[in-house]
Amino acid sequence: xxxxxxxxxxxxxxxxxxxxxxxxxxxxxxxxxxxxxxxxxxxxxxxxxxxxxxxxxxxxxxxxxxxxxxxxxxxxxxxxxxxxxxxxxxxxxxxxxxxxxxxxxxxxxxxxxxxxxxxxxxxxxxxxxxxxxxxxxxxxxxxxxxxxxxxxxxxxxxxxxxxxxxxxxxxxxxxxxxxxxxxxxxxxxxxxxxxxxxxxxxxxxxxxxxxxxxxxxxxxxxxxxxxxxxxxxxxxxxxxxxxxxxxxxxxxxxxxxxxxxxxxxxxxxxxxxxxxxxxxxxxxxx
Amino acid sequence: xxxxxxxxxxxxxxxxxxxxxxxxxxxxxxxxxxxxxxxxxxxxxxxxxxxxxxxxxxxxxxxxxxxxxxxxxxxxxxxxxxxxxxxxxxxxxxxxxxxxxxxxxxxxxxxxxxxxxxxxxxxxxxxxxxxxxxxxxxxxxxxxxxxxxxxxxxxxxxxxxxxxxxxxxxxxxxxxxxxxxxxxxxxxxxxxxxxxxxxxxxxxxxxxxxxxxxxxxxxxxxxxxxxxxxxxxxxxxxxxxxxxxxxxxxxxxxxxxxxxxxxxxxxxxxxxxxxxxxxxxxxx
Numbered sequence: 001x002x003x004x005x006x007x008x009x010x011x012x013x014x015x016x017x018x019x020x021x022x023x024x025x026x027x028x029x030x031x032x033x034x035x036x037x038x039x040x041x042x043x044x045x046x047x048x049x050x051x052x053x054x055x056x057x058x059x060x061x062x063x064x065x066x067x068x069x070x071x072x073x074x075x076x077x078x079x080x081x082x083x084x085x086x087x088x089x090x091x092x093x094x095x096x097x098x099x100x101x102x103x104x105x106x107x108x109x110x111x112x113x114x115x116x117x118x119x120x121x122x123x124x125x126x127x128x129x130x131x132x133x134x135x136x137x138x139x140x141x142x143x144x145x146x147x148x149x150x151x152x153x154x155x156x157x158x159x160x161x162x163x164x165x166x167x168x169x170x171x172x173x174x175x176x177x178x179x180x181x182x183x184x185x186x187x188x189x190x191x192x193x194x195x196x197x198x199x200x201x202x203x204x205x206x207x208x209x210x211x212x213x214x215x216x217x218x219x220x221x222x223x224x225x226x227x228x229x230x231x232x233x234x235x236x237x238x239x240x241x242x243x244x245x246x247x248x249x250x251x252x253x254x255x256x257x258x259x260x261x262x263x264x265x266x267x268x269x270x271x272x273x274x275x276x277x278x279x280x281x282x283x284x285x286x
Numbered sequence: 287x288x289x290x291x292x293x294x295x296x297x298x299x300x301x302x303x304x305x306x307x308x309x310x311x312x313x314x315x316x317x318x319x320x321x322x323x324x325x326x327x328x329x330x331x332x333x334x335x336x337x338x339x340x341x342x343x344x345x346x347x348x349x350x351x352x353x354x355x356x357x358x359x360x361x362x363x364x365x366x367x368x369x370x371x372x373x374x375x376x377x378x379x380x381x382x383x384x385x386x387x388x389x390x391x392x393x394x395x396x397x398x399x400x401x402x403x404x405x406x407x408x409x410x411x412x413x414x415x416x417x418x419x420x421x422x423x424x425x426x427x428x429x430x431x432x433x434x435x436x437x438x439x440x441x442x443x444x445x446x447x448x449x450x451x452x453x454x455x456x457x458x459x460x461x462x463x464x465x466x467x468x469x470x471x472x473x474x475x476x477x478x479x480x481x482x483x484x485x486x487x488x489x490x491x492x493x494x495x496x497x498x499x500x501x502x503x504x505x506x507x508x509x510x511x512x513x514x515x516x517x518x519x520x521x522x523x524x525x526x527x528x529x530x531x532x533x534x535x536x537x538x539x540x541x542x543x544x545x546x547x548x549x550x551x552x553x554x555x556x557x558x559x560x561x562x563x564x565x566x567x568x569x570x
Contacts, residue, residue, distance in 0.1 A: 046523070205569045252319050263508070
């Protein structure tokens with residue numbers, strides 16, 4: 001990797017290096033396809049940075065370790081709407097995440113007024129339209145959104161609203177590819193496609209889907225592509241763990257472990273002295 | 287594994303199954319060698335239970351309920367840190383919290399003896415620790431074995447007796463000469479749990495990370511490595527990097543996503559939408 005990182009100041013005024021600023025990203029619209037990965041562990045984050053993934057996204061829980069593991073990659077962090085009942089509360093949380101070194105915040109299914117409020121602080125925001133899991137009761141469950149012109153127009157209006165607020169990007173989930181193709185042309189924001197075809201400015205997948213490891217669902221979603229079978233590898237590792245513990249159990253039962261090599265031996269004279277001291281102690285106690 | 291579990295009430299009054307009660311463990315002294323493994327993850331916990339490890343030790347972290355669930359039937363001891371609980375009352379409260387999470391026993395490492403006696407008044411089973419105790423190494427002059435001289439061995443013996451008198455059921459004995467622990471094991475009613483103290487103890491204790499060969503620090507001399515997880519985990523990380531690289535390349539080359547990964551729209555609906563956009567643009 002001969003990746004060049006540029007010197008930057010983070011939103012919290014920390015000097016550091018990043019692959020992109022938000023301005024770089026906006027200027028790349030229509031010029032370069034970017035990748036974004038959702039990571040949940042430091043290992044995934046570190047691997048993504050080494051692999052040259054352009055953008056990372058994660059949740060607030062493990063953020064510190066993830067930022068440290070991928071310090072040079074443009075990192076967006078999501079905030080759950082149910083944890084913040086006011087725009088002041090959500091601003092406080094944003095500031096905390098900014099202090100931890102995030103480059104952008106994902107607004108998921110926030111109250112639109114909260115999004116407006118946070119944008120007043122010039123914190124780069126990524127929105128979410130189309131199929132939004134938490135709001136899917138409004139779109140009729142787990143299914144594509146935007147297959148009719150009416151739905152497509154609604155998504156277009158949602159996008160324009162986020163654009164007006166000043167979001168730099170919008171995740172577009174499970175929308176027909178031809179609809180996204182139009183949207184990408186009609187907005188200044190970067191469109192981030194997940195399950196919405198090839199015409200997004202950014203292609204987004206979850207690390208767990210890429211790795212073939214499902215901790216939050218049981219199957220790889222139709223729109224995702226698995227490049228590894230981590231489920232199988234993890235199952236094998238668990239078999240190895242069980243085997244190791246069984247061997248330890250057997251070693252102890254058959255007196256094979258620990259051997260002298262694993263033990264410390266006191267000199268005979270000291271052991272004898274100790275035995276005498278014990279006898280004296282007991283006689284004294286009587 | 288045709289392990290028999292017995293019906294028990296846990297000390298927080300949950301009905302369940304366990305391999306041992308504390309009384310069973312005490313009754314096995316001198317009759318059967320037991321194993322204890324310290325686990326930090328649910329994977330390690332469930333593997334230990336499946337392998338028939340007798341005793342599990344773990345920490346009081348946020349992961350505890352998940353670890354308890356992963357090894358629901360194995361006698362589980364949980365450490366209670368004294369440093370965050372600077373009074374008898376707070377330590378007891380923390381102990382109760384841990385019991386509510388399903389612990390069968392507590393590990394009172396470094397605890398004030400009075401607090402242990404106090405805990406015993408509640409009839410809560412606990413084990414403690416003698417010999418080399420990481421947090422107390424300044425008192426023995428650093429990281430070294432303890433009990434190689436008769437006078438140190440006497441000190442150790444007195445520590446064991448002090449702990450026996452608090453009502454503990456077990457005692458971890460770390461980095462003590464094998465021939466000294468052999469004598470102490472006979473001299474105490476406590477279950478002696480050896481780590482680096484030879485094979486004459488009632489139980490043998492190791493860290494899961496050492497058994498699996500994924501130690502964060504240099505591999506301890508007294509431990510035995512049964513696997514090379516360091517290597518497995520390194521390979522896994524290489525797999526992650528490669529997978530992410532392939533994804534990036536697929537996107538760059540426009541190999542991903544294909545139509546198979548995408549959603550299509552009815553032509554009529556699409557042209558309606560385009561018409562709308564057209565009008566919308568001309569009104570701006």
